[in-house]
Amino acid sequence: MKHNFGAGPCILPQEVFKEAAEAVLDFNGLSILEVSHRHKDFVAVMDEAIILTKKALNIPNGYSVAFLQGGATLGFTIAALNMMRSSKRAGYINTGTWASGAIKEAKKVGLDVDVFASSEDRNFTYIPTNYKISPDLDYIHFTSNNTIYGTQFQDYPKSELPLVCDMSSDIFSKEINVADFDLIYAGAQKNLGPAGATLYIVKDEILGKSTSPFMPTYLDLKQQIDKESMLNTPPVFSVYVAMLNLRNLIAQGGVKNIEARNNTKSALLYAEIDRNSQFKGAVERADRSKMNITFLLNDETRASMFDAMWKDAGIVGLPGHRSVGGYRASIYNALPIESVQVLVDVMKEFERKS
Numbered sequence: 001m002k003h004n005f006g007a008g009p010c011i012l013p014q015e016v017f018k019e020a021a022e023a024v025l026d027f028n029g030l031s032i033l034e035v036s037h038r039h040k041d042f043v044a045v046m047d048e049a050i051i052l053t054k055k056a057l058n059i060p061n062g063y064s065v066a067f068l069q070g071g072a073t074l075g076f077t078i079a080a081l082n083m084m085r086s087s088k089r090a091g092y093i094n095t096g097t098w099a100s101g102a103i104k105e106a107k108k109v110g111l112d113v114d115v116f117a118s119s120e121d122r123n124f125t126y127i128p129t130n131y132k133i134s135p136d137l138d139y140i141h142f143t144s145n146n147t148i149y150g151t152q153f154q155d156y157p158k159s160e161l162p163l164v165c166d167m168s169s170d171i172f173s174k175e176i177n178v179a180d181f182d183l184i185y186a187g188a189q190k191n192l193g194p195a196g197a198t199l200y201i202v203k204d205e206i207l208g209k210s211t212s213p214f215m216p217t218y219l220d221l222k223q224q225i226d227k228e229s230m231l232n233t234p235p236v237f238s239v240y241v242a243m244l245n246l247r248n249l250i251a252q253g254g255v256k257n258i259e260a261r262n263n264t265k266s267a268l269l270y271a272e273i274d275r276n277s278q279f280k281g282a283v284e285r286a287d288r289s290k291m292n293i294t295f296l297l298n299d300e301t302r303a304s305m306f307d308a309m310w311k312d313a314g315i316v317g318l319p320g321h322r323s324v325g326g327y328r329a330s331i332y333n334a335l336p337i338e339s340v341q342v343l344v345d346v347m348k349e350f351e352r353k354s
């Protein structure tokens with residue numbers, strides 16, 4: 001078995017892979033790949049996926065859950081279209097590639113975007129603080145975990161304005177207070193399930209209030225939620241496997257337990273990065289991500305030796321994103337601590353050989 005540190009699509013629990021494989025061959029006498037999305041057996045899967053999402057994240061009354069398509073990338077557009085109100089101005093925090101993508105799409109749907117905080121000046125190696133939020137904005141948007149750069153908001157922005165978050169790469173990794181948010185969206189393929197489904201957690205109060213003159217049916221969260229994620233054919237397999245993964249998560253003690261394990265895993269790797277004379281972390285310590293750990297070699301000329309060593313140890317998915325370089329260890333929920341230990345051991349061995 002390989003140790004998969006890939007940033008996404010990512011590792012899921014082995015038992016979930018096994019159950020998913022079984023359902024491809026036999027889901028109540030059909031394959032999960034051929035079952036009608038209107039069949040009661042699949043409607044029950046969708047219902048359970050929604051119920052388990054609410055349970056895992058302790059979602060209060062007054063919120064709805066939907067599984068749509070298009071990834072977080074379409075989420076950028078869906079969020080902007082559905083949250084547009086009378087001022088047609090929105091505030092965004094720019095903490096990297098995905099946040100910048102969200103800003104671009106908000107502008108495309110006709111919002112005037114106020115980027116009131118940004119860490120672009122230091123190549124997105126920190127989370128900005130000390131910003132002022134103008135009170136006339138329709139909503140504010142941020143990206144809770146910056147998958148590419150390896151930073152993560154430890155505290156969420158506070159304001160009276162509606163709060164929207166792209167949580168693609170840290171949802172289900174730690175406890176959150178959903179009541180603080182008006183809209184959360186996340187591509188499934190980091191922590192939740194296979195690529196295909198995109199999760200939306202929506203405060204019911206926001207539905208049907210958009211002032212956008214342009215609102216295609218598919219992008220209207222009100223219609224999607226009224227139709228219980230069945231406005232058109234949903235990503236059946238992705239939702240099915242996400243449901244299996246949520247069952248697995250809850251059976252393991254839920255998000256609270258996973259969070260404790262994620263803390264242990266990330267502490268193990270960061271301790272080695274800080275201890276080892278050959279490596280350094282790529283971002284500000286206080287803003288380090290517990291999901292995507294970015295680090296650099298002090299001496300880049302030794303990269304080929306280190307690369308050969310981790311590859312030999314069965315590690316895959318470790319190179320950093322092309323815009324950052326160095327290394328990125330994505331340690332999503334399902335990555336076992338044993339895999340983190342293998343990487344730490346390789347780092348120690350590399351230092352010994354220096």
Ligand SMILES: *Cc1c(COP(=O)(O)O)cnc(C)c1O
Nearest residue numbers: 071072073098147166168169187
């Ligand atoms: C991966 C990722 C995206 C893009 O997701 P797609 O599902 O590929 O559209 C957006 N935001 C964040 C934070 C991500 O990690």
